[in-house]
Structures are given as C-alpha cells and as structure tokens.
Amino acid sequence: MAWRSTRVLVGAVVAAAVLLILxxxxxxxxxxxxxxxxxxxxxxxxxxxxxxxTQAGQRLGGSAADQExxxxxxxxxxxxxxxxxxxxxxxxxxxxxxxxxxxxxxxxYAAVAARVVSVTAAQxxxxxVAVSAGSGQGIRPGLAVVAADGxxxxxxxxxxxxxxxxxxxxxATQVAARVASSGEIGxxxxxxxxxxxxxLDPLGAMAAGDLIITLGTPSRDLPAGLPLxxxxxxxxxxxxLTRAAEVAPAVDESTLDRVLVLMPEPRGEGAS
Amino acid sequence: MTPERPPSRGAVAIIVLGFVVxxxxxxxxxxxxxxxxxxxxxxxxxxxxxxxxxxPLAGGLVGAWAGLILDLIPPAAGPLGGWMLVLAVAxxxxxxxxxxxxxxxxxxxxxxxxxxxxxxxxxxxxVWFAGSPAPGPILGSAVVGALWALVxxxxxxxxVSRPARTVENVAVRLPTGDGSDPRSGVGxx
Numbered sequence: 367m368a369w370r371s372t373r374v375l376v377g378a379v380v381a382a383a384v385l386l387i388l389x390x391x392x393x394x395x396x397x398x399x400x401x402x403x404x405x406x407x408x409x410x411x412x413x414x415x416x417x418x419x420t421q422a423g424q425r426l427g428g429s430a431a432d433q434e435x436x437x438x439x440x441x442x443x444x445x446x447x448x449x450x451x452x453x454x455x456x457x458x459x460x461x462x463x464x465x466x467x468x469x470x471x472x473x474x475y476a477a478v479a480a481r482v483v484s485v486t487a488a489q490x491x492x493x494x495v496a497v498s499a500g501s502g503q504g505i506r507p508g509l510a511v512v513a514a515d516g517x518x519x520x521x522x523x524x525x526x527x528x529x530x531x532x533x534x535x536x537x538a539t540q541v542a543a544r545v546a547s548s549g550e551i552g553x554x555x556x557x558x559x560x561x562x563x564x565x566l567d568p569l570g571a572m573a574a575g576d577l578i579i580t581l582g583t584p585s586r587d588l589p590a591g592l593p594l595x596x597x598x599x600x601x602x603x604x605x606x607l608t609r610a611a612e613v614a615p616a617v618d619e620s621t622l623d624r625v626l627v628l629m630p631e632p633r634g635e636g637a638s
Numbered sequence: 639m640t641p642e643r644p645p646s647r648g649a650v651a652i653i654v655l656g657f658v659v660x661x662x663x664x665x666x667x668x669x670x671x672x673x674x675x676x677x678x679x680x681x682x683x684x685x686x687x688x689x690x691x692x693x694p695l696a697g698g699l700v701g702a703w704a705g706l707i708l709d710l711i712p713p714a715a716g717p718l719g720g721w722m723l724v725l726a727v728a729x730x731x732x733x734x735x736x737x738x739x740x741x742x743x744x745x746x747x748x749x750x751x752x753x754x755x756x757x758x759x760x761x762x763x764x765v766w767f768a769g770s771p772a773p774g775p776i777l778g779s780a781v782v783g784a785l786w787a788l789v790x791x792x793x794x795x796x797x798v799s800r801p802a803r804t805v806e807n808v809a810v811r812l813p814t815g816d817g818s819d820p821r822s823g824v825g826x827x
Contacts, residue, residue: 376698376730383702383726386709386719391768397718404710408662412712415666484665484713489676489758489779491765496665496712522715530712538715538769559775620672 398523405500405525412528413498416483440514441479441624475589477626478503480511483528485622491558493536493619495519499627500527508587510580510628516593516616517541517580518625529627533619534594535559542581543594545572551581554594554613561595561613568609572600578613586630645696657704660684661711675775676782681708682757683787685729686750687794690741694733701729717768724760728753747791755784 390397480499486492499505501524509521511531519533520541532539539556543563550570554563563578576597582590595613602609645653660680671677685704689697705722708714714721732753741749758780 372693372695372698372730375695376726379698379702379726380723380730383705383719383723387717387723387764387768390718400710400718401714404714405712408658408711411662412666415662419667419670484711485669486713486715487664487669487677487679488673489679489761489776489783490716491762491776492714492716494713494715523712525712528712530715532715536715537765 401523401530402525405496405523405528405530409496409500409525409527412483412496416481416498420481437624474586474631475628476631477628478505480529480625480627482623482625491537493533493556493558494522495531495533495619495622496528497531497625497627498528500525500529502526503627504629505529505627508585510588510592511625512592512628513617513622513625515618516595517588518617518619518622520588521627531625533622534617535561535615535619541588541594542583543578544581545570545597546577546579546593548572548576554578554580560598561615562610563594563597563613564608564610568602568606570609572597572609572611574599574611576611578611589628589630653700654703654707657681657684657700657707658711661704661707665711665713674782675778676758676780676786678786678790679754679783680790682725682728682754682783683750683790683794684798685725686732686753686757686787687791687798689729689733690736690746690750690795691798692733693737694730697729697731697733698726699729701725701727716765720761720764720768724757724764728757728760743792743795746795747788750791750795751784751788754787755780758783 386397389395478499480497482495483498484496486494497511505521505524507521507523511518511521517534519531519536520539522530522532524530533556534541534554535556535558537556537558539554541554542551543554544551545563545565548571550565550567550572552563552565552570554561556562561578563572565572574597578594578597580588580590580592580594582588593616595615597611598614600609600611664680668677668680681704685697685701688700692700702722702725705725706719708721708725709716709718732749736746736749739745759776762776762779
C-alpha cells in the first residue's frame with residue numbers, strides 16, 4: 367500500500383521532469399522565464415561566494431598584489447584585443463589583417479567587463495559558466511563573450527545580475543567560422559573538451575596550426591575575426607565528402623576568469 | 639528502518655533551503671577545484687545519502703527538488719528538468735534498494751558511490767537525448783565521480799542517519815545545518 371503511493375508520487379515527479387525537458391527542447395518559452403527567476407535568486411549569493419573564493423585563492427596562492435597586477439594587465443590585454451578585433455589575434459599577415467578589418471565590424475562594440483562566478487562540474491557534459499554581468503547592464507542572449515585569447519562563449523540566458531554563458535567547447539555550440547589564412551569557411555562545433563571545424567568545401571586548404579576565427583553573424587551579435595582555436599589535426603582527404611579538423615580551443619576554459627561581453631552599438635552613431 | 643512519516647512543512651522548507659545552499663557552494667566554489675574528469679558533488683551525495691536513510695519516497699522527492707534547483711541556478715545551460723529527472727530516478731531507485739536490502743555502513747557507502755557514478759552516466763544520457771552530440775570522456779568522469787562520492791559518503795551518511803531516526807519534529811537536518819554532532823551519529827541499529 368505504502369509502496370504503491372510511493373510509486374504514484376515518484377512517477378508524478380519523474381513525469382513532471384520529462385515534461386519540463388520536452389517543453390525546454392521546443393526552444394524559447396516559459397523555461398527561459400524560469401531560468402531568469404533562478405538567476406535572479408541565485409545571482410547575488412553566487413557573486414558573494416565567488417568573491418570569497420577569489421580572496422581565499424589569493425591568500426593561499428602567493429602575493430595578492432602580484433595576482434592583482436596580473437589580473438589588471440590581463441584585463442587591459444583583453445580590452446585591447448577586443449578593440450582591435452582580429453588584428454591582434456595572432457600571426458596574421460598585414461594583408462590578412464587589413465582584409466579582416468574590412469569585413470569585421472570590430473569597431474562599434476561596447477564591452478562590459480565581468481568575472482566568472484560559477485561553472486559547471488567537470489563531470490557535467492554541459493560546459494557553461496555564469497559571469498557577473500546581467501540584463502541590468504544591457505546584456506542579452508546571443509552576445510559574444512571574449513577572453514584575452516579569443517571567443518570564450520556566447521550568452522545563453524540572462525538575469526538582472528548574472529548571465530549564463532555557453533562556452534565554445536560545449537557540445538551544443540555551433541558557430542560559422544573560417545580558416546584565417548585561407549579564408550575557407552565552415553562550421554565550428556564544441557565537442558565537450560575541444561572543438562571540431564568542418565569545411566564547407568572539402569577541397570579547401572587547411573593544415574595543422576591554422577587559426578580558426580569567427581565568421582560573424584548578420585545581426586552583429588557575434589563579431590567576425592574572433593579566434594576560436596588552432597587546428598590540431600585534419601581528418602579526411604580532399605577525396606572525401608567532408609573534411610574536418612580537431613581544434614584546440616584558443617581560450618582555456620579551466621582558467622577562465624576575467625571576460626568581456628561585447629555589445630554591438632547601433633550603426634551610424636559616431637562611426638566613420 | 640523507520641516507516642516513512644510525512645515531513646512537516648517546516649522540514650520541507652529546511653530541506654529545500656539546505657539544497658539551495660549546497661548547490662550555490664557547489665557551482666561557485668567546489669566546481670572550480672582543478673581535478674581531472676570530476677569534482678566532488680555535494681548535491682548528488684546529499685540526495686543519495688538521504689535516499690539511503692529515508693527510503694524511496696523521500697529519495698525521489700528530495701532528488702526532484704534538488705535537481706530542479708540545479709537546473710535553475712546559473713550556470714545551468716542544459717535541458718531544464720534534466721537534473722530533476724536524473725536525481726529523482728537515482729534517489730527513488732537507491733531508496734528502494736536500501737529499503738529492501740538494508741545495507742550495513744560499508745555496503746551503504748559502496749552503494750552510494752556506485753550510484754553517484756551511475757548519475758554521471760544518466761546525466762550524460764539525458765543531455766545527449768536533449769540534442770547534444772555524445773560527450774567525451776564520460777566513463778572516466780563516472781569513475782572519478784564515484785571515487786569522490788566514496789570520500790564524501792561516510793560524513794554524509796552520518797549526518798543524515800541520526801536526525802532522521804531520532805528527531806521527529808525536525809525530520810531531517812541537512813549536512814549544512816549546525817548543532818548536530820556527527821560523531822554520535824551511528825550505532826543504534
């Protein structure tokens with residue numbers, strides 16, 4: 367008797383969970399509002415706990431003054447690189463830089479500085495972080511989040527004080543990209559721990575060591591020319607239907623801390 | 639094992655609040671520990687320990703609540719309801735097994751550890767079902783996750799066993815609660 371009512375109740379919560387998953391899979395809807403509420407409640411304590419964590423880390427790990435100086439320099443570097451777009455991304459030739467600068471709307475972005483306040487566990491296949499800036503600062507889903515070395519991720523959901531960022535290595539990440547040296551375009555996907563770049567044209571030139579950069583989106587939410595990573599190994603030959611490459615991510619997710627969220631400024635204001 | 643009594647409203651509030659605190663500490667602090675493959679997971683271990691101490695109904699319901707909290711607080715970006723499903727099923731099944739076989743302290747620890755490993759795999763399966771391609775080294779994560787759970791299991795089982803058996807009004811006191819002395823916990827069976 368008792369076991370039967372247990373079955374009914376547990377069956378009910380399991381059914382509720384499955385229903386939630388199915389509603390969430392259909393895309394935008396009530397589940398976004400639920401995440402917003404969760405973020406509004408959990409955001410402030412996460413920021414506080416994160417502050418405690420960084421303070422404790424500084425006490426344990428060497429001189430606090432040194433670490434603070436490094437952090438400030440890293441932030442300046444990230445800001446400079448975000449401002450310069452692909453130009454500072456790596457070993458691009460002057461011509462390529464010029465070409466990229468022409469196609470990339472790297473100028474015309476406002477940057478909001480933020481710090482990582484929480485991350486998913488290493489055993490969780492979902493790779494995402496929360497950062498200390500939210501809809502209160504104008505952040506909305508779809509914006510690019512950059513670290514000193516390139517694109518870190520894309521804003522997934524927002525709440526007043528914190529935003530959730532899906533990292534580039536997350537298996538659900540999918541962005542249009544290109545090989546920086548040859549300009550060949552394709553699709554970059556996360557694999558959980560690294561990335562995979564698939565050429566649109568299997569005959570296109572691509573070799574180990576090539577830099578993979580973002581193609582940018584028409585909405586300008588994701589700028590062109592942000593480094594995604596470097597080709598580690600190419601699989602498939604020109605005779606195959608598709609050619610893909612393993613990509614070592616430009617941004618190390620395990621040490622991600624200070625980031626910038628890029629917000630496109632309306633065109634035609636103060637430009638040119 | 640004691641028959642399950644419906645917990646009071648205050649006890650439910652304490653449990654939910656306790657899991658909110660555990661989840662916040664987990665995502666803002668413990669998840670930053672730089673260990674390969676897996677980090678210690680407080681929420682999963684707490685749910686499984688409660689399931690062993692209190693049976694399938696408590697295990698399933700507490701698992702659902704704790705999972706929903708994990709699904710809602712940042713940086714959750716997986717399918718909403720994914721953790722809820724995994725922890726409700728794990729809590730209910732482990733509670734049923736523990737109720738049937740009444741494991742001793744060592745067996746309970748091993749059971750909790752193995753179930754923690756299975757939850758890593760279940761989580762991967764749910765995320766995969768919701769549309770992501772198969773994740774990478776999930777078996778390694780399951781093994782390391784199970785080992786971490788084994789490390790945390792003795793403390794978690796001590797903390798949930800005594801209050802659940804003796805205190806009637808405050809049905810369950812959580813590991814984060816103060817005032818309970820873990821050293822006087824076991825025995826009594």
